[in-house]
Amino acid sequence: MKRPMIGAHTGSGASPDNTLPSFMEGIRSGADIVEVDVHAEVDGTAVLLHDDSPYLLTHTFEQLNRPDMRRRLNPAYEEHEIATPEQILQLSDRLGTKLNIDLKSAASIEPAVKKETAGS
Numbered sequence: 081m082k083r084p085m086i087g088a089h090t091g092s093g094a095s096p097d098n099t100l101p102s103f104m105e106g107i108r109s110g111a112d113i114v115e116v117d118v119h120a121e122v123d124g125t126a127v128l129l130h131d132d133s134p135y136l137l138t139h140t141f142e143q144l145n146r147p148d149m150r151r152r153l154n155p156a157y158e159e160h161e162i163a164t165p166e167q168i169l170q171l172s173d174r175l176g177t178k179l180n181i182d183l184k185s186a187a188s189i190e191p192a193v194k195k196e197t198a199g200s
Contacts, residue, residue: 085112087180090130096156098128100163100171107177114172115180118165118188126191128163129153132184165192 088111091102098116106114117130125141133153135144141162143149150157165181172179183189 085178087111087113087115089115090117091115096154096160097130098163099157099160100167101160103163103168103171107175113178113180115182116163116165116168117182117184118192119184120188120191124191126165126188128165128168130184 088106088109090097091099091104091106091114092109092111093102093105095101095105103114103116116128118126119129119132119136120126121136121141121144122138123140127136127141127144129136131154135149135153139149141164144153145162147158150160150162153162168179171177181192183192
């Protein structure tokens with residue numbers, strides 16, 4: 081019997097979901113695979129967030145990543161920058177970590193795939 085893979089959902093641990101610290105907690109926990117969620121913001125930049133927000137329709141990545149906007153998205157994000165799939169892919173590649181990328185909407189597919197395959 082093959083050993084099942086253990087996944088860290090939206091990262092893991094005490095840090096807010098889908099942040100770089102949460103991703104690192106997932107790796108340190110010993111998970112075989114770390115899951116992250118991807119949405120697209122108004123300009124088409126892919127961002128890591130679990131929940132949909134109307135702010136994604138009206139704000140750019142730079143605007144969303146200001147502490148006051150992160151707090152509006154979720155108070156837990158005030159002290160944690162919003163990450164991009166590119167940041168997570170670079171980390172996972174460097175650390176040899178498998179990813180489960182959950183594209184949360186049809187609008188997130190093209191920005192996530194286009195950006196990540198542009199260098200291929």
